[in-house]
Amino acid sequence: MKRGKHAVAPSKRAKVTIIGADEDGMSVVSSKVYGPLAAEARSTALRRENERSAESTGTSLNVDDPAADGGGGDSPVGRLWDSSGPPSPASSTSTASHDVSGELHDAFVEHRQPINTRQVPLATWGLRRARAVQTWSAQLQELIDAYLELKHTSTTAGAPPPTAFPQYSTDAHVLESPIRGTVQLVDLSAVYLLPRAELGAGHANVALLGLGYLGSSPTRPTIAFSVRTLLLFERLRAxxxxGKMNFVRAFCDILNIPYITSVRNRFADAVDALGRILRGVEERVRIQLHRDKVWRVKNGCPACSYKCDGEGALVFARQLTMDGNNxxxxxxxxxSVFEVPFESEYLLGRDYTDQFKDEVQTQRQRAGKAPDPNAPADDAAAGLEETECSSRWRNARPESEKTAQWDALDETGVFLCACRHGFIVAAVDMWQSGELAKYPLAIVYYLLEVLGDDGLLQLGYDIGCVNSGTAGRSSFGERVKALVRYVVGSFHGHAHNRPCQLGFHPRYxxxxGREDFETCERIFSVTNLIAPLIRHATPYHRHEDMDVxxxxxxxxxxxxxxxxLLSKFKDAKTKIAEHESAMLRIRNNPRYTDEFFHAQLADERSYLLGTNTVTAATVQEELAHEYLxxxxLFEKAKSSLAALGMPIATYRAPGDADKANRKWLAAKRRVRxxxxxxxxxEERMDVDERWTKTTxxxxxxxxxxxxxxYAKVLDELERAVVSRLLELEKLNMRSTGYKLRRHIAKALNRRGATLVNILQRYNKAAKALTPPRATLTREQVLDIAFIADFSILRQDVGTQEWAQPAIRQLTTAWAETARANEELQRIRIEAVRVRTWxxxxxxxxxxxxxxxxxGNTLQARLLVKELDARAQILHGVHTRILTDLDALDVTDGLKKPRKAGRRAGDPEGRQYAPRQPVRIPLPPLVVTRGPAQAGQQEEGELSDEEDDVGRHTGLNDNDAEELDAFLQAVDAIAR
Known part of the structure; x- marks a missing residue:
């Protein structure tokens, strides 16, 4: 409370805002003003209403009843609540709706001092957004019609207004301070001034769209941006x-004005409005084509989904990959709590994901293990037992505690799934955590729900070896075991141990085929570019940017x-040619059959997982090592003592004798x-006689x-090679900053010198073994495939046939050639699917x-134009695709391109034929600018028929006659 000279006049009114929801779940906002004057006026109105009610029905209203003044009944505020009472805090936010005018009046009289009666609105920004969304939604269908009419009747997608509207100065203060009664029309070329009366009596933005502009406010916009400017930003964003700020800064530079924050905010509102319109257009198209979100997942990739009759059987119906990105x-x-959530086609909801948060703890309980009290409910450890892969890979280890960064973040990344051709199937947000087990479980469950009828799915994940156990033990584990085959991506798989590779690496x-299951990494290299734009965005705009x-x-x-498909086909051909000499040796030796190589891989896996693996050191071995x-050290101490000899009493100086005596005594003490x-x-080990070199x-x-x-230096060598592999991955990743690249490059240079040093120590340790192990070269350890041999280097494989270098090379050549031939067969099938699609x-x-x-309705005709425009674009894209498929067939040695097939269940087989554009004339868009101009044709304006002819042909009648005569003459000469 302010007193004295700092006191201000008391406020005579207080505004109380109540937020609720209607039957459709939309936010409804109602406000009421309270205060001495307002209460007096309201009481007078209620008394009059009471008198009229008493005269007509014999009943009366109690002025003191709260329900008579906004607390219930049919008042605007009362309709927000049902008979059960006000909404709970968990469902909605509200403020008390009782009349505080009496309390304010008593306070005025009692204290005679000004008091602060102003109530701060609850979440002002959220309230404004809720009102705006509600108002935009009410006129959305009219805006969609106006946009489509503008798009398909204007060749410039929204031209600037005619010269009748004056172009005025673009000083900064002009845009910051709008002129009353006008709308500022902002285009990349200039800013125009439009009297508000020119917009007519309907929705202002519908009339503005007729001029090629869209306002930032749903009701009374003071500034509007040209549609072509907004569409340009949409394309640049995609x-x-x-970002919006950078774009507004750019067009402020074009308009030669300084950057204005308020213009950026209004531009953002206009972009949001256009986004709703564009999504409304997409919704109309999807409804017309009978396509929904599930249709996109099932049929979004024609190469994966569009199966044809007689195409041949594939082992896996679809090849998918999933991974997380932070x-x-x-x-x-x-x-804000009032913000409307963004409905994305790709993102699964948080509730959908959280249904799997207790899967791992439930598995621990079924296994008879007590839950870890320090671990979250959705522990990321995929396996209940500690395996080498779960301890090696960070996203396979449990998170024992929340890190400090989760306190500052809400969404910490995204976990997505894509097919082998790069089409995104689904994605989920990661909330205040790393890669927990619930995220891949949610994706797998969704795949089984939507694609479970397609057949066997092959799913790649960088910890697929570990995650397969979690999914197999989940509540839907039986379906996972029957329909999903887990693999580890080729790149990450090289860092797994050899037994894991034999069971999960796609090469075996x-x-x-030749699929590497690293598609998500390539998608992340593109989506990482929007990371700076969404770091401080709202959830709505973050999901919108991600969806775009x-x-x-x-x-x-x-x-x-x-x-x-063409590049994959050439890659498979190259791999086959690379192993041609090795395959010639295999074909010339009748012993080398497919069964032989399968047996070699099975023997290697059983040996590495069996009883012949290296066991832990025993206590006696460790004691013997310490005794050695x-x-x-005892022998060295004795040698040092003998080298000193007996101390001599006579020296040149007394100090020399003392120094010699001290050395001899110290050496004698070390020996003892x-x-x-x-x-x-010896007492602990029961050694009766001291060891010698012949013992x-x-x-x-x-x-x-x-x-x-040897084992110690081998571990050092493996860590150095794997670290170099991961650093190379980061060095080649997009959006890696210059300083980070320099740091990684320097680290790689140091790693190279370290590798040489470790390799020298390894070769020395290998020669010291009995029998000696083979030495390695720098070229061998720098090969990415060499990481698989570390498991073998730890074993004493002896004379095992699968461990012989020649057999291992032939096995690798056989496996890669077999996978390449499978890739060729799959691509041939996918090429026919794409042609048919x-x-x-x-x-x-x-x-x-x-x-x-x-149809005769305007919406039908507008939708025809929209579908025709999309068909034109698709036809151009399809022409390029077919050109690549023809080149693929030439690479495959075919003289003629493959023909389109017949989709499974299609009664007739049709061949591809170039489409002809459909021309559906539409009347030109006419916007009434005022009562006096309605129905009048301005000077120089074309009629409906003239505008339609000019729009589609670009010729007038005389030009068309001359062109027809010219074409007839050409035909005559040709005959």
Whole structure:
């Protein structure tokens, strides 16, 4: 409370806002003003209403009843609540709705001092957004019609207004301070001034769309942006990952004005409005084509989904990959409880994911293990037992505690799934955590729900070896075991141990082809570009930007699917040619059959997982190793003592004698200490006679020491090679900063020198073994495939046939050639699927266009134009795809391109034929600018027929006659 000279006049009113929801779940906002004057006026109105009610019905209203003044009944506020009472805090936010005017009046009289009666509105930004969304939704269908009419009747997608509207100065203060009664029309070329009366009596934005502009406010916009400017930003956001602030700064530079924050905010509102309109157009198209979200998952990739009759059987119906990425994180703070959630085609909801958060703890309980009290409910450890892969890979280890970064973040990344051609199937947000087990479980469950009827699915994951156990033990584990085959991506698989590779690396799984299952990494290299834009965004705008990025990625993958199949086909051909000499040796030796190589791989796996693996050191071996070390130190101490000799009494100076005596005494003390340590160890080990170099126990201990040193340096070498592999992955990743690249490059240089040093020590330790192990070269350890041999280097494989270098090379050549031939067969099938899809898709569009053309409604005609425009673009894309598929057939040695097939269940087989554009004339868009101009044709304006002819042909009648005469003359000459 302010007193004295700082006191201000008391506020005479207080505004109380109540938020609720209607039957459709939309936010409804109601406000009421309270205060002495307002209460007096309201009481007077209620008394009059009471008198009229008493005269008509014999009943009366109690003025003191709260229900009579906004607390219930039929008042605008009362309708927000049902008979059960006000909503709970968990469902909605509300403020008390009682009349505080009496309390305010008493306070005025009693204290005679000004008091602060102003109530701060609850979440002001959220309230404004809730009101705006509610108002935009009410007029959305009219806006969609106006946008489509503008798009298909204007060649410039919204031209600037005619010269009748004056262009005025673009000083900064003009845009910041709008002129009353006008709307500022902002285009990239200029800013125009439009009197508000010119917009007519309907929705202002519907009239503005007729001029090619869209306002930032749903009711009374003071500033509007040209549609072509907004569409330019939409394309730049999708293709160049441009943010709103940078775009507004750019066009402020074009308009030669300084950057204005308020213009950026209004531009953002206009972009949101256009986004709703564009999504409304997409919804109309999907409804017309009978396609929904599930249809996109099932049929979004024609190469995976569009199966044809007689195409041949594939081991796996679909090849998919999933992975998590922590770049698309968002900090806590932005957003509001009143914000409408963004409905994405790709993202699964949080509730859908959280249903699997207790799966791992439930598995622990079924296994008879007590839950870890320090671990979260959705522990990321996929296996209940500790395996080598779960301890090696960070995202396979449990998170024992929340890290400090989760406190500052809300969404910490995204976990997505994509097919082998790069089409995104589904994605989930990661909330305040790393890669927990619930995220892949949610994806797998969704795949089984939607794609479970397609057949066996092959699913790649960088910890697929570990996650397969979690999914197999889950509540839907039986379906997982029957329909999903887990693999580990080729790149990450090289860092797994050899037994894991033999069971999960795609090189050794029949039917995998040449697929590397690293598609998500390539998608993340593109989506990482939007990470700076969404770091401080609201949840709505973050999901919107992610949805745009995912949709753009899918459209790019669709346009390049032909070149992708061609490149995969050439890669498989190259791999076959690379192993041609090895395969010639295999074919010339009747012993080398497929069964022989399968047996070699099975023997290797059983040996590495069996009883012949290296066991842990025993206590006796460790004591013997320690005894050997102390014995060596004892011998060295005795040699040092003997080298000093007996102390001599006579020296040149007394100080020299004292120094010699001290050295001899110190050496004697070291010998005695080592001997005492040896005696203690001999007593523990029951050694009756001290070891010598000829003692059998001494020889065994020396061999154990050599093996121990060999294992230690081998571990160092493996860590260095794997670290170099991961650093190379990061060095080649997009959006890696310059400083980070320099740091990684320097680390790689140091790693190279370290590798040479470790390799020298390894070769020395390998020669010290009995029998000696083979030495390695720098070229061998730098080969990525060499990581698989570390498991073998730890074993004493002896004379095992599968361990012989020649057999291992032939086995690798056989496996890679088999996978390459499987890849060729799959691509041939996928090429026919894509050809068939192109033919049927264009026929389907033409059928819908023909059906809609018979309708007389404006919406039907607008939808015809929209479908026709999309068909034109698709036809150009399909032409490029077919060109690549023709080149694929030439590479395959065919003289003629393959023909389109017949989809399974299609009664007739049709061939592809180029489509002809459909021309559906529409009347020109006419916007009434005022009562006096309604129905009048301005000077120089074309009529409906003239505008339609000029729009579609670009010729007038005289030009058309001359062109027809010219074409007839050409035909005559040709005959």
């Amino acid at each position: 293709r160049a990952r441009t 770049s698309l994180k968002r900090f806590l703070g932005p957003g 799984i029949e039917g995998s 990025a995912f949709a753009t990625s899918d459209s790019e993958k669709y346009a390049s699917i032909g070149s992708l 070390i102390i014995l060596d 200490e080592r001997e005492e340590q040896l005696e203690a160890l 059998p126990a001494y020889i065994d201990a020396m061999q154990y020491k050599a093996r121990r040193a 192109i033919r049927d898709e264009e026929d389907n569009l033409n059928t819908h266009i023909t059906t809609l053309s018979a």
